[in-house]
Amino acid sequence: MMSGKTFGYKLAGGFGVTLALTVLMIATSVLALRYVVQSKDQVIKSTTTSLVGAVELSRTMERRIGGYRAFLLSAGDEWLTATNADRAMFLTQVDQLRGTLSDSAALKLLDTVSQDEATHNTIVNSLLAKRQAMRVPDMAALNDPRIKPARDAMLAAIDALVARIRTDVDADRSASSTRATWSIAAIIALGVVLVLAAAAVAWRLSRDLRREVGAAVGHIQSSSAQLEAAAAQQASGGRDQASAMNEITTTISELLITSRQIADSCQRVSKVAEDTADAARTGDATIDQTRASITAIRTQVDQIVQHMLALGEKSQQIGGVVDLVSELAEQTNILAINATIEASGAGEWGRRFAVVAEEIRKLADRTAGSAKEIRAMIEDVRGAVNTTVMATEIGAKAVDAGSRQFDDATSSFRRIAQLVATTSDATREIELSTKQQTTAVEQVSSAASDTARASRETEASAVQTKQTAAHLSTLSGDLLDLVGSGRH
Amino acid sequence: MTALVFRAGPLLCALRLEEVIETMRPLETQPLAGTPPFVLGISVLRGVPTPVIDVGRLLRGDQGEAERYVAVRTERGAVALATGEIIGIRSVDTTTGAHPALLGGRSSRLVAGVGTVGAEPLLLLQSMRAVPDDVWEAAASAGVP
Numbered sequence: 001m002m003s004g005k006t007f008g009y010k011l012a013g014g015f016g017v018t019l020a021l022t023v024l025m026i027a028t029s030v031l032a033l034r035y036v037v038q039s040k041d042q043v044i045k046s047t048t049t050s051l052v053g054a055v056e057l058s059r060t061m062e063r064r065i066g067g068y069r070a071f072l073l074s075a076g077d078e079w080l081t082a083t084n085a086d087r088a089m090f091l092t093q094v095d096q097l098r099g100t101l102s103d104s105a106a107l108k109l110l111d112t113v114s115q116d117e118a119t120h121n122t123i124v125n126s127l128l129a130k131r132q133a134m135r136v137p138d139m140a141a142l143n144d145p146r147i148k149p150a151r152d153a154m155l156a157a158i159d160a161l162v163a164r165i166r167t168d169v170d171a172d173r174s175a176s177s178t179r180a181t182w183s184i185a186a187i188i189a190l191g192v193v194l195v196l197a198a199a200a201v202a203w204r205l206s207r208d209l210r211r212e213v214g215a216a217v218g219h220i221q222s223s224s225a226q227l228e229a230a231a232a233q234q235a236s237g238g239r240d241q242a243s244a245m246n247e248i249t250t251t252i253s254e255l256l257i258t259s260r261q262i263a264d265s266c267q268r269v270s271k272v273a274e275d276t277a278d279a280a281r282t283g284d285a286t287i288d289q290t291r292a293s294i295t296a297i298r299t300q301v302d303q304i305v306q307h308m309l310a311l312g313e314k315s316q317q318i319g320g321v322v323d324l325v326s327e328l329a330e331q332t333n334i335l336a337i338n339a340t341i342e343a344s345g346a347g348e349w350g351r352r353f354a355v356v357a358e359e360i361r362k363l364a365d366r367t368a369g370s371a372k373e374i375r376a377m378i379e380d381v382r383g384a385v386n387t388t389v390m391a392t393e394i395g396a397k398a399v400d401a402g403s404r405q406f407d408d409a410t411s412s413f414r415r416i417a418q419l420v421a422t423t424s425d426a427t428r429e430i431e432l433s434t435k436q437q438t439t440a441v442e443q444v445s446s447a448a449s450d451t452a453r454a455s456r457e458t459e460a461s462a463v464q465t466k467q468t469a470a471h472l473s474t475l476s477g478d479l480l481d482l483v484g485s486g487r488h
Numbered sequence: 489m490t491a492l493v494f495r496a497g498p499l500l501c502a503l504r505l506e507e508v509i510e511t512m513r514p515l516e517t518q519p520l521a522g523t524p525p526f527v528l529g530i531s532v533l534r535g536v537p538t539p540v541i542d543v544g545r546l547l548r549g550d551q552g553e554a555e556r557y558v559a560v561r562t563e564r565g566a567v568a569l570a571t572g573e574i575i576g577i578r579s580v581d582t583t584t585g586a587h588p589a590l591l592g593g594r595s596s597r598l599v600a601g602v603g604t605v606g607a608e609p610l611l612l613l614q615s616m617r618a619v620p621d622d623v624w625e626a627a628a629s630a631g632v633p
Contacts, residue, residue, distance in 0.1 A: 330513075333574070334556075337492070337511045340577045344490060344505040354577070361576060 007212050014201035021194040028190050032183030039176030047169045050106070053097040054162040057113065060090045061158060065151065068124050072131050072142055080128065087121060103168050109161040116154035123147050214483045221476035224469045231466035238459030245452035252445045259438040266431035273424035280417035287410050294403050301396045305389060312385040315378050322374045329368035336361030491580040491612065493605065495572035497544035497552045500610045502580050502603075507614075509559035509566055511574055525551075528570055533559055540568040546598065547611065569613075578605065582612045 067083030070076070094114055101107050123146050130142060339357035343350035491502035492511070512533075517540050519529035526545040530537050538559065544552040554570035582601030601612040 334511050334513070337574055337577065341492065341505055341508050341510060344577070358577060 007208060010208055011205060014205050018194070018198045018201055021190075021197050025187065025190040025194050029183075029187050032180075032186055036176065036180040036183050039172070039179050043169060043172040043176050046100070046165070046172055049100040050097065050165045051162065051169055053093055053100060054158065054165045057090060057093050057097065058155070058158045058162065060086055060093060061117070061154065064090060064124075068128060071128060073137060075131050075134070075137065080132075083124075083128075090117065101165075103164070106161060106164045106168060109157060109164050113154065113157040113161050116150065116157045120147070120150040120154045123150050210484050214480060217476050217479045217483065221473050221480065224473035224476055228466050228469035228473065231462045231469050235459050235462035235466060238455050238462050242452055242455035242459060245448055245455050249445060249448045249452055252441060252448055256438060256441045256445060259434055259441055263431055263434040263438060266427050266434055270424055270427040270431060273420050273427055276420045277417060277424060280413065280420060283413065283417075287413065290406065291403075291410070294399065294406060298396065298399045298403065301392055301399055305392045305396060308385050308389045308392060312382060312389065315382045315385060319375065319378045319382070322371050322378060326368055326371035326375065329364045329371055332364035333361050333368060336364055489580050489582070490577060492558065493575040493578040493580065493610065494556065494558065495575065496546075497548055497550065497572060499544070499547055500575070500605055500608050501543060501547070501571070502578070502582075502610055502612045503558065503560060503569075504612070505577065507560045509561055512557050512559065514554045514557050514570065515568075528554070531557070531568055533557075533566060533568060536566060538566050538568045540570055542570045543613070544570075544572070575605075580605075580610060580612060582610070 064083050064086035067079050067086055071079035071083060094110065094117075098107065098110055101110060123144055127142055127144055127147065131137065134141070336357045340354045340361065343352075343354035343357060346353065490505050492505060492508045493500060493502045495501070515531045515533065517529040517531040520527060520539070523529075523539075526542045528540040528542050531540050532538070540557065542551060542554065544550060552572060555572050556570075556574050557568045558571050558574075559566050559568050580603050582603035598613055599611050600614040603610040603612065
């Protein structure tokens with residue numbers, strides 16, 4: 001019935017059974033004791049009321065007898081009053097005694113006592129009346145022969161009543177003692193049952209304690225050993241973790257320093273980027289001026305080319321004129337020579353003409369020489385013009401290339417300015433992020449320090465756990481010894 | 489003696505004015521087959537076919553660029569001499585029949601005398617002897633006079 005229940009449940013059940021039996025025994029004992037007490041009370045009551053009442057009847061009657069005897073002798077009113085009071089008390093005591101009696105025989109004896117007392121009282125009253133009538137007591141007249149048998153009968157009835165009541169008291173005492181004995185026997189029986197039940201419960205609990213608690217303690221002992229090993233591993237792990245956390249803390253501190261350096265560097269880079277952006281903005285005006293200058297140079301170069309081309313054309317025209325002059329000079333030279341030749345055969349006039357022709361030939365030679373020089377000069381000028389035009393065109397191309405390169409450089413410069421602005425923003429973001437990272441790293445450092453401390457505490461706790469597990473293993477062995485299962 | 493002085497290549501040459509008809513620019517010249525190398529060909533001077541002699545090749549054996557044609561009188565008609573630059577009309581002093589080493593051989597028919605102009609030698613040519621007969625024959629066979 002108890003299988004499958006916990007040992008605590010079994011223990012509670014066993015103690016419950018024992019407690020129930022104990023309560024039953026206590027209740028039974030209380031009932032029995034109350035029964036015995038009631039019996040004894042009944043005995044005591046009958047003894048104190050009935051027996052004492054009956055004895056008191058005898059004593060009251062003796063005092064009344066003494067009283068009326070004294071009145072008969074002295075005729076004192078105090079004696080008469082006393083004897084009447086005693087008789088009233090006697091009657092009262094009779095009534096009270098009748099209320100306490102339950103035995104019919106005793107009640108009959110009490111009725112007899114009442115009847116005998118009434119008879120005796122009648123005789124006594126007659127004697128008392130006689131004495132009141134006498135001034136001097138007349139003993140003979142007062143000696144009534146009925147009084148003594150009546151008094152004896154009454155006293156005998158009272159004695160019989162006392163004896164009957166004493167017999168009843170003895171019977172009640174005997175019955176009460178018998179009931180008390182039965183009660184003791186019942187209590188002893190219940191006690192025996194209780195002891196047997198407690199022994200059974202104790203045996204069952206002891207068996208279960210050895211069987212279940214022993215197994216559990218065995219498990220506890222093995223678990224304690226495992227816990228001790230685990231605690232040792234945890235302590236070792238805690239030491240390693242604490243060491244690792246110290247290294248992490250050191251690394252985080254270095255990282256914190258690096259982060260602060262990065263933040264400072266970012267701040268400087270941001271400052272440089274802002275200065276660069278200012279310089280770039282200042283450079284925009286210079287770029288515009290330079291572009292205007294390049295455009296003016298390009299225009300001037302174009303004009304130079306146009307002028308040079310015009311100069312080349314003029315030179316060609318001059319060359320044409322010079323060629324014409326040279327042609328004319330050559331023709332003149334030939335004509336002058338021919339004229340000289342013709343004149344040589346014409347006598348004196350011919351010689352004069354020859355002189356003129358010779359002069360003309362010389363002029364023609366000079367003209368031809370000058371024309372040749374002019375031609376050379378023109379060729380030089382044309383060559384210079386061509387060279388200048390080529391150089392100017394090269395220069396124009398160079399200006400165009402320079403302009404394109406300057407446009408590229410300008411766009412690059414503006415892109416650089418934009419990138420510098422972007423870089424400045426990025427640097428500010430990096431600076432902000434680095435500061436946030438620094439704060440986070442500080443928090444991580446604090447957390448790492450806390451973790452390192454927690455690791456040390458864990459190590460200490462693991463050592464304590466190991467000691468506790470060892471102590472628990474020892475206690476398990478002791479407990480196994482206590483429960484009688486022996487050490488595992 | 490007055491002569492027309494001109495250059496034939498590097499040489500200074502001269503012709504008596506009496507032999508010179510006129511000077512002119514080089515004209516269109518048609519080469520003639522079967523003529524000596526110094527005969528450039530035949531050209532038409534004032535409507536008359538005239539043989540053209542390269543004086544430089546005639547004197548030196550090498551061909552030069554003709555700058556002028558000089559028309560001279562010969563026994564068989566006018567002849568054009570292709571010359572270099574015309575220096576001009578000069579009074580020339582030459583010694584006829586000078587050094588035989590300079591005037592001998594075939595050239596002796598062409599060079600009448602040798603003089604100097606400044607530091608340069610001057611060859612006085614005989615135009616009537618400048619054109620060999622086979623040239624005239626070739627010119628005649630070409631169909632012109």
